[in-house]
Amino acid sequence: MLHEEVVGRIRAILLDGEIPPGARIPERELCERLEISRTPLREALKVLAAEGLVQLLPHRGSRAAKLTDKDMRDLFEVCQGLEALAGELACERITDVEIGAIAAAHEEMVRHYRDGDLIQYYRGNRAIHEGIVAAAGNPALTGLYASVTARIRRARYVTPMTPQRWAFAVSEHEAILNALQRRDGAGLSHILRAHLRHKREEVLQAGFAEAEANDLALRIA
Amino acid sequence: MLHEEVVGRIRAILLDGEIPPGARIPERELCERLEISRTPLREALKVLAAEGLVQLLPHRGSRAAKLTDKDMRDLFEVCQGLEALAGELACERITDVEIGAIAAAHEEMVRHYRDGDLIQYYRGNRAIHEGIVAAAGNPALTGLYASVTARIRRARYVTPMTPQRWAFAVSEHEAILNALQRRDGAGLSHILRAHLRHKREEVLQAGFAEAEANDLALRIA
DNA sequence: TTTTACATTTTTGAATGCAAAAATTTGGAT
DNA sequence: ATCCAAATTTTTGCATTCAAAAATGTAAAA
Structure with a gap:
């Protein structure tokens, strides 16, 4: 699976609300589901964080962004x-x-x-x-x-x-x-x-x- | 060094034109210079690619984006x-x-x-x-x-x-x-x-x- | 019973290792 | 000498591993 595809699939999961805003993003589960290891998943999460769809908390993982x-x-x-x-x-x-x-x-x-x-x-x-x-x-x-x-x-x-x-x-x-x-x-x-x-x-x-x-x-x- | 700092430093290198538009981004050299390994560097490059400053070519590395x-x-x-x-x-x-x-x-x-x-x-x-x-x-x-x-x-x-x-x-x-x-x-x-x-x-x-x-x-x- | 200190487990972030792909070099044929 | 194919080297992308940080659980003291 290509990098852009990984980003796209996680984006879809977030936009569908399957991981609701504010919820923790389960790294392990997503890895298993997409059948990739943590490295490409984390690359995708950083891209999505730059897009504003994911919130990264240093040393405490990532969450689906929640809008005020x-x-x-x-x-x-x-x-x-x-x-x-x-x-x-x-x-x-x-x-x-x-x-x-x-x-x-x-x-x-x-x-x-x-x-x-x-x-x-x-x-x-x-x-x-x-x-x-x-x-x-x-x-x-x-x-x-x-x-x-x-x-x-x-x-x-x-x-x-x-x-x-x-x-x-x-x-x-x-x-x-x-x-x-x-x-x-x-x-x-x-x-x-x-x-x-x-x-x-x-x-x-x-x-x-x-x-x-x-x-x-x-x-x- | 924090993820955002890595992104910021590479962005500065690109904006300064130190790596000119169209030029290949030397992964190894940048790793040594920033004193980080390839994993966080590559995460940063993917973020910069999403921003449009870097062009990723699958299996052929990354280049500083060149604007037409x-x-x-x-x-x-x-x-x-x-x-x-x-x-x-x-x-x-x-x-x-x-x-x-x-x-x-x-x-x-x-x-x-x-x-x-x-x-x-x-x-x-x-x-x-x-x-x-x-x-x-x-x-x-x-x-x-x-x-x-x-x-x-x-x-x-x-x-x-x-x-x-x-x-x-x-x-x-x-x-x-x-x-x-x-x-x-x-x-x-x-x-x-x-x-x-x-x-x-x-x-x-x-x-x-x-x-x-x-x-x-x-x-x- | 509640609180706090400590040990254990889990999770995160990054370095390393490994297989596949691309680039480069080498050697042989024309 | 030139061109093409094969071998070699390099580079890429990802899985794995490892150390550090955070979360969790446990036990003792108030």
Whole structure:
């Protein structure tokens, strides 16, 4: 197994929440499960620590990173900046074919909304945002975006979605697609920011990070 | 020596250009120099690879990353986005004391400009930009900014500075300070973008990345 | 019963050893 | 002399080992 694959598999385990935020990472078990020795596992954990997904405590092992409300707010803020930039760049560079693909993803997402299928809706949602970032044609941006969104993904998908919020999010997406089709960079940037700001408010209001903190506090006590 | 210190020292060696872009990283020598064994060195190299400073070639070791013109353009673009965001946030959150510190750094930088001391000018310049980012009060943003600027630092400082360019850059900095003092987020964001766009144009025009590519081509031939 | 000092076990972090892959050198054929 | 193949050396990637640190358990004293 290649180094990048090891990193990827552990990242997936963390993002799936199989090792919940704040929990100790069982070195021995992971070694057995991935059928590798401690050396490559520890290399991967250090990489993931640099990415912010793992917290290393000298001489006391590693834990799945746990985000405070402040961390969450900060990451959403950065994400807003990155998506706003991506939106502007995308409008300058996107091809008609790419717009068509995003429009198709949008229609599919709306269908999932009508069906009330939240999981599939989220999947489509993510494809659209990632499509816009990809259309910016800037791999450095794509990489940072991936790393930031990975860290807040769980919070986004765990936060409860009310019918009102959901309907409003879909209407925002109509505006996003519209701005993209008009190649209105400033407009797209603006609506993307608002869209993410709203999502951030939902997530923070749900007190996701704090819930996790309490959870850990209970476990320690 | 702690893991983070190993990473930091190798990063410094790379940023200083002591191991030039594209050059092979001599594992054995670095081990002796840092007085560590291969295990912690390799852990550090993998972290630096994730940061984009090192290129890992499976079964053929690691090299100091070499940036193409496209890479450089992309990184500058992201840097523009991050600084623009930082500028807006800074204007919302910065204290009078912090503004005073940045104003002082600005005055000092202008003195170095008048003295024609480019090295000290760059140092002051960097302090101002980092001060604005820090004033945004967003550690996630600070981290990404540090990682992106690290990768383009050498190109910025190697690019020749004409008197005209220099004078113009200083005038831009007057506008930056002014916007910050007025806490004009939109204005600061705008001028920071323009400032970086100009710097990017200079760097790309100087053909820094291509020069390095040729340099490597010669070495290989 | 609770607390504290000590011994034991476990876990961490790093050096070493080993097998596989790549680079280099050597030797032979053209 | 040049080119190609095989042997040798070097380097890489990983498993293992070892010392130090932390966690755990135990027993004695308050």
